[in-house]
Amino acid sequence: MVVASVDNLADERSKAQFDVGAMKIVWAGSKHVFDVTDRMARIVASDPEFRKDNRTTLGRKELFKNTLRKMAHVVKRANELRLTEEEASKLRFFVDEPGYLDLHWGMFVPAIKGQGTEEQQEKWLPLASRMEIIGCYAQTELGHGSNVQGLETTATFDPKTDEFIIHSPSLTSYKWWPGGLGKVSTHVVVYARLVSGGQEHGIYGFIVQLRSLDDHTPLPGIIIGDIGTKFGSGAYNTMDNGFVCFNRVRIPRNHMLMRFCQVTREGNVCLSDVPKQMVYGTMVYVRQTIVSDASWALSRAVCIAVRYSAIRRQFGSQDRGIETQVLDYKTQQSRLFPLLASAYAFRFVGEWLKWLYADVTERLQANDFSTLPEAHACTAGLKSLTTSVTADAIEECRKLCGGHGYLCSSGLPELFAVYVPACTYEGDNVVLLLQVARFLVKTVSRLAAGKKPVGTTTYMGNAEHLMQCKSSASSPEDWLKPSVVLEAFEARAFRLAVACARDISKFSTPEAGFAELSIDLVEAAIAHCEVIVVSRFIEKVQQDIPGDGVKEQLQILCFIYALHLIHKHSGEFLSTGCITPEQATLANEQLRTLYGQVRPNAVSLVDAFNYTDHYLGSALGRYDGNVYATLYAQALRDPLNDTVVPDGYEEFIRPVLKQTMRLSRL
Ligand SMILES: CCCCCCCC/C=C\CCC/C=C/C(=O)SCCNC(=O)CCNC(=O)[C@H](O)C(C)(C)COP(=O)(O)OP(=O)(O)OC[C@H]1O[C@@H](n2cnc3c(N)ncnc32)[C@H](O)[C@@H]1OP(=O)(O)O
Numbered sequence: 001m002v003v004a005s006v007d008n009l010a011d012e013r014s015k016a017q018f019d020v021g022a023m024k025i026v027w028a029g030s031k032h033v034f035d036v037t038d039r040m041a042r043i044v045a046s047d048p049e050f051r052k053d054n055r056t057t058l059g060r061k062e063l064f065k066n067t068l069r070k071m072a073h074v075v076k077r078a079n080e081l082r083l084t085e086e087e088a089s090k091l092r093f094f095v096d097e098p099g100y101l102d103l104h105w106g107m108f109v110p111a112i113k114g115q116g117t118e119e120q121q122e123k124w125l126p127l128a129s130r131m132e133i134i135g136c137y138a139q140t141e142l143g144h145g146s147n148v149q150g151l152e153t154t155a156t157f158d159p160k161t162d163e164f165i166i167h168s169p170s171l172t173s174y175k176w177w178p179g180g181l182g183k184v185s186t187h188v189v190v191y192a193r194l195v196s197g198g199q200e201h202g203i204y205g206f207i208v209q210l211r212s213l214d215d216h217t218p219l220p221g222i223i224i225g226d227i228g229t230k231f232g233s234g235a236y237n238t239m240d241n242g243f244v245c246f247n248r249v250r251i252p253r254n255h256m257l258m259r260f261c262q263v264t265r266e267g268n269v270c271l272s273d274v275p276k277q278m279v280y281g282t283m284v285y286v287r288q289t290i291v292s293d294a295s296w297a298l299s300r301a302v303c304i305a306v307r308y309s310a311i312r313r314q315f316g317s318q319d320r321g322i323e324t325q326v327l328d329y330k331t332q333q334s335r336l337f338p339l340l341a342s343a344y345a346f347r348f349v350g351e352w353l354k355w356l357y358a359d360v361t362e363r364l365q366a367n368d369f370s371t372l373p374e375a376h377a378c379t380a381g382l383k384s385l386t387t388s389v390t391a392d393a394i395e396e397c398r399k400l401c402g403g404h405g406y407l408c409s410s411g412l413p414e415l416f417a418v419y420v421p422a423c424t425y426e427g428d429n430v431v432l433l434l435q436v437a438r439f440l441v442k443t444v445s446r447l448a449a450g451k452k453p454v455g456t457t458t459y460m461g462n463a464e465h466l467m468q469c470k471s472s473a474s475s476p477e478d479w480l481k482p483s484v485v486l487e488a489f490e491a492r493a494f495r496l497a498v499a500c501a502r503d504i505s506k507f508s509t510p511e512a513g514f515a516e517l518s519i520d521l522v523e524a525a526i527a528h529c530e531v532i533v534v535s536r537f538i539e540k541v542q543q544d545i546p547g548d549g550v551k552e553q554l555q556i557l558c559f560i561y562a563l564h565l566i567h568k569h570s571g572e573f574l575s576t577g578c579i580t581p582e583q584a585t586l587a588n589e590q591l592r593t594l595y596g597q598v599r600p601n602a603v604s605l606v607d608a609f610n611y612t613d614h615y616l617g618s619a620l621g622r623y624d625g626n627v628y629a630t631l632y633a634q635a636l637r638d639p640l641n642d643t644v645v646p647d648g649y650e651e652f653i654r655p656v657l658k659q660t661m662r663l664s665r666l
């Protein structure tokens with residue numbers, strides 16, 4: 001059935017004022033990445049084994065088995081097609097189903113690469129890459145997640161046998177949450193308190209075998225299982241997040257990951273000459289990948305909401321003529337276009353963070369640890385900012401799709417349920433922002449001592465100016481000047497950080513001040529992270545960007561991103577005196593103009609994400625716009641529509657009707 005809605009998207013596409021193909025390359029990062037991504041997405045989309053439209057209707061056991069089947073198929077296809085690591089990881093990505101492979105490749109392997117000695121890497125990495133063992137990452141316990149130093153699991157060295165004894169001393173010490181642990185993994189990197197010679201030496205990673213490689217039963221001393229059903233239908237329930245209790249489980253000494261700390265045959269603990277925080281390296285790595293993933297999740301939700309908003313018509317017609325596309329309503333634009341702009345902003349900051357991470361890793365390998373605090377602050381802060389915004393944005397996109405957004409066939413409820421734990425895992429977002437705040441307060445106090453700030457805090461070196469400057473914006477157009485925008489963001493962030501540092505010093509101890517002012521500190525941390533995102537976006541749009549009109553569109557999105565934040569945080573921009581109420585009004589006026597400019601390009605800007613209908617998984621976001629027929633077809637496929645008269649009629653409907661009839665006769 002061809003319906004009028006299909007034409008809507010073709011019309012929209014014909015209005016584009018830029019080269020969509022060139023934008024696709026910018027979004028992907030390079031022609032090479034585009035080609036790989038496109039090919040892998042199509043392989044997944046065309047393979048019936050990777051069907052996912054029934055996920056929300058399956059019970060937990062069926063759902064999990066279905067995931068196991070898909071994961072096995074991923075491994076088989078990757079081998080058959082002789083995929084490179086880059087290709088295989090894209091293939092897994094487009095399968096779009098959380099499963100043990102994510103933790104095996106995303107955390108177990110990186111933990112060994114980052115924390116293992118060369119010898120240990122030589123032993124374990126080939127086993128892991130051939131998938132002769134399946135691994136996961138167990139740090140969190142029932143009683144402690146955020147507070148890593150509070151972990152209770154012990155790894156006690158026994159010099160008599162040259163082994164570590166891994167032990168869970170209490171219920172609260174059971175490992176709890178690790179993905180892949182519950183039912184699948186054969187091995188785990190466990191984080192535990194190292195004890196040797198009766199003394200504690202801090203938290204380190206240990207490789208422990210969990211299950212027999214012959215029949216998959218748990219090894220002696222190990223009690224293990226799944227922690228139970230999680231939020232949402234389908235969603236993260238494809239993953240076997242698990243618990244494990246270790247009852248004095250013995251492992252060879254060389255199963256401790258010893259890159260940064262060695263325990264000798266005699267039980268002596270030798271720390272290498274590196275900061276102890278290097279043990280947290282896997283978290284830094286994963287946080288960096290989570291920032292990149294945020295732009296994918298956000299762009300996916302935005303793609304659905306933009307396309308549907310172009311299809312959906314409400315009101316505005318006289319005598320039953322054609323109604324207005326909801327995308328034309330300014331209120332819809334003001335909710336949707338900042339999210340579209342944020343998707344691009346996060347994509348670029350994610351790419352930059354990848355670069356930063358690679359740069360820091362290179363320095364660490366050369367024993368230069370100077371950039372470690374900044375890498376920690378950037379990954380923690382941007383992970384927090386981008387995941388919080390993305391989770392809220394997915395929910396906003398659901399509302400932007402009206403009632404149909406609430407249907408599982410819109411793809412949005414499941415996307416939200418899968419995505420929202422990103423605000424918690426790899427570090428609770430508030431806890432991580434407090435880490436950024438700690439870094440900022442330190443930077444401010446170093447400034448006072450005459451030290452020059454570097455990296456993303458370089459702007460703070462301009463302290464005197466940032467404390468005094470008043471924005472020069474005197475027309476809406478002035479808000480299109482990068483220097484005007486940047487100055488406002490930098491001044492707000494700096495003034496908030498300085499106020500926190502000043503107020504902390506009024507308390508009896510810095511710790512007391514930090515605890516009492518933590519609400520302000522979190523706001524200062526967000527403001528600093530927004531400086532990073534805005535300045536990276538501005539940097540991006542100042543580069544040469546090939547393709548007709550591509551740069552112009554990105555400039556529009558960049559200013560939408562910045563100006564919507566000024567609007568959102570106007571209280572802070574005003575109270576810190578960075579802008580006046582009149583300038584805030586001018587910024588808003590400019591924002592409205594920019595919405596008008598993005599409007600004709602909106603559908604093409606989401607087409608540039610190059611998502612397949614399989615990946616989107618949404619009746620509302622289909623490329624061809626055939627929304628209503630698809631909604632109807634999917635409704636008919638619902639298990640409840642298998643029969644016309646429902647199961648339960650005889651037992652539960654008929655007696656009620658009969659009873660009602662009896663009553664009405666009385
Ligand atoms: C579909 C395909 C997907 C593919 C992607 C695959 C990836 C899979 C993605 C998702 C699946 C979900 C998997 C989830 C896994 C997990 O959740 S694992 C568990 C993660 N847990 C956490 O993140 C815990 C959070 N807590 C901490 O990180 C720390 O405890 C802390 C909050 C940072 C506090 O640490 P601590 O108490 O030791 O520290 P402080 O006293 O506050 O600080 C001491 C100094 O150390 C500095 N510091 C802290 N952390 C780091 C670090 N990571 N790197 C460098 N430096 C660090 C801190 O700033 C202090 O410095 P200072 O003294 O100079 O101020």
Ligand SMILES: Cc1cc2nc3c(=O)[nH]c(=O)nc-3n(C[C@H](O)[C@H](O)[C@H](O)COP(=O)(O)OP(=O)(O)OC[C@H]3O[C@@H](n4cnc5c(N)ncnc54)[C@H](O)[C@@H]3O)c2cc1C
Nearest residue numbers: 137138139140144145146177178179421424425426427430
């Ligand atoms: C889907 C999912 C997958 C996961 N996968 C893994 C995995 O593979 N491996 C693994 O080891 N772990 C995993 N985790 C666990 C995850 O890392 C932790 O849940 C996370 O680190 C948060 O810790 P928590 O649960 O202890 O939260 P808590 O720290 O208990 O947080 C509870 C509340 O307290 C607040 N809070 C805590 N400390 C402070 C503070 N200092 N100041 C102010 N507020 C504070 C938080 O903001 C939050 O609001 C996973 C979790 C989820 C949800």
